[in-house]
Amino acid sequence: xxxxxxxxxxxxxxxxxxxxxxxxxxxxxxxxxxxxxxxxxxxxxxxxxxxxxxxxxxxxxxxxxxxxxxxxxxxxxxxxxxxxxxxxxxxxxxxxxxxxxxxxxxxxxxx
Amino acid sequence: xxxxxxxxxxxxxxxxxxxxxxxxxxxxxxxxxxxxxxxxxxxxxxxxxxxxxxxxxxxxxxxxxxxxxxxxxxxxxxxxxxxxxxxxxxxxxxxxxxxxxxxxxxxxxxxxxxx
Numbered sequence: 001x002x003x004x005x006x007x008x009x010x011x012x013x014x015x016x017x018x019x020x021x022x023x024x025x026x027x028x029x030x031x032x033x034x035x036x037x038x039x040x041x042x043x044x045x046x047x048x049x050x051x052x053x054x055x056x057x058x059x060x061x062x063x064x065x066x067x068x069x070x071x072x073x074x075x076x077x078x079x080x081x082x083x084x085x086x087x088x089x090x091x092x093x094x095x096x097x098x099x100x101x102x103x104x105x106x107x108x109x110x111x
Numbered sequence: 112x113x114x115x116x117x118x119x120x121x122x123x124x125x126x127x128x129x130x131x132x133x134x135x136x137x138x139x140x141x142x143x144x145x146x147x148x149x150x151x152x153x154x155x156x157x158x159x160x161x162x163x164x165x166x167x168x169x170x171x172x173x174x175x176x177x178x179x180x181x182x183x184x185x186x187x188x189x190x191x192x193x194x195x196x197x198x199x200x201x202x203x204x205x206x207x208x209x210x211x212x213x214x215x216x217x218x219x220x221x222x223x224x225x226x
Contacts, residue, residue, distance in 0.1 A: 033213060043202065043216040056211045089154065093214075098144050098163075098206070100214055102156035 002026075004103035006092050012109045013082055021077045021106045025094030033100065034067060034077050038088040046090075049075060082110045113138045115205050117217035124193055125225050132188045132220045134203030140164075145179065145186045146204040146214065156202070162186065193224045 005024040013019050025032050034046040048056040049069045060066070064083075069075040079086055089105040114137040124130045136145065147159040160170065162179050170177050174191045190197055200221050204214040 031212060035214075042218045043214075045213045045215075048211045048213050050211075056213065091156065093156075095212060098208060098212060099158065099161050100146070100206070100212070101158055102148075104153070104155045107154075 004092055004094050004101055006090075006103040006106050008106055009104065010107045010109075012111060015084060015110055016081055018078065018080045019082055019108065021079075021090050021092075021108070023075045023077070023092030023103060025073065025075070025092070026096065026101060027073075029094035029096050029101075030072060031095035031100075032069060032075050033093040033095070034075070035091040035093065035102075036088045037091060037105070041088075043091070046077070079108075082108075084110045086110050113140075113205055113207065113215045115203055115215055115217035117201075117203055117220050119220045120218070121221045121223070123223045123225065126195060127192050128224075129189060129191050130193050130222065130224075132190075132201050132203075132222065134186045134188065134217060136184050136186065136203070136205045138205060138207060140207045140209060142208060144206045144208070144212075146206070147177065147186075147188050148202045148204065150200040150202065150219070152199070159188075190222075193222075195224050195226055198222060198224045 007022045032049040037043050045059040051072045064080045067077045087110045091105045093100045093102045116135045143164045145162045149157045176189045178187045200219045202219045203217040206214050
């Protein structure tokens with residue numbers, strides 16, 4: 001597509017439930033990133049993919065968080081047993097020639 | 112360690128005023144990129160500019176201009192004749208190609224332009 005596409009745009013879930021967030025990067029972009037933006041916390045890096053592999057997972061906050069990428073394209077960020085502190089905007093980005101373009105984000109609210 | 116500091120948390124100006132958003136960075140790499148992004152109330156991060164560490168030439172794009180000073184590790188952003196539509200959160204960021212290219216963001220500056 002023309003830009004980075006994320007779904008769902010909004011998700012409200014109950015504490016303890018699992019959620020999956022999807023990212024469809026710009027066609028042809030091999031690098032893909034997930035970031036999280038929490039109120040008062042700024043933007044924090046979660047994970048980086050180059051193709052289907054994830055050489056940098058250093059930002060994942062706990063083992064409840066995982067991500068995968070298939071076919072060098074779509075990526076899914078999975079959060080298991082959600083907690084209230086997981087409430088945030090999850091931003092996906094893809095990169096070409098050292099410029100990173102962001103999607104509109106998935107707003108996650110854990111109640 | 113890499114770090115980006117945007118000391119101004121909030122700035123409020125009246126339309127048509129000029130405003131400068133400050134950004135100071137720290138890195139040990141000799142090759143790096145600096146970015147500015149705009150985040151309007153809708154939430155999407157909009158790419159504004161990328162500057163590489165070997166190019167200190169200032170850049171102007173319409174009402175926007177950027178001043179890159181390697182000697183002071185600063186990459187400041189000026190909006191000339193500000194407009195209400197410029198109201199947003201502006202983020203400065205650093206990336207190091209040798210380190211996955213991931214972005215290290217400053218905390219952001221909220222700019223409010225009043226009519």
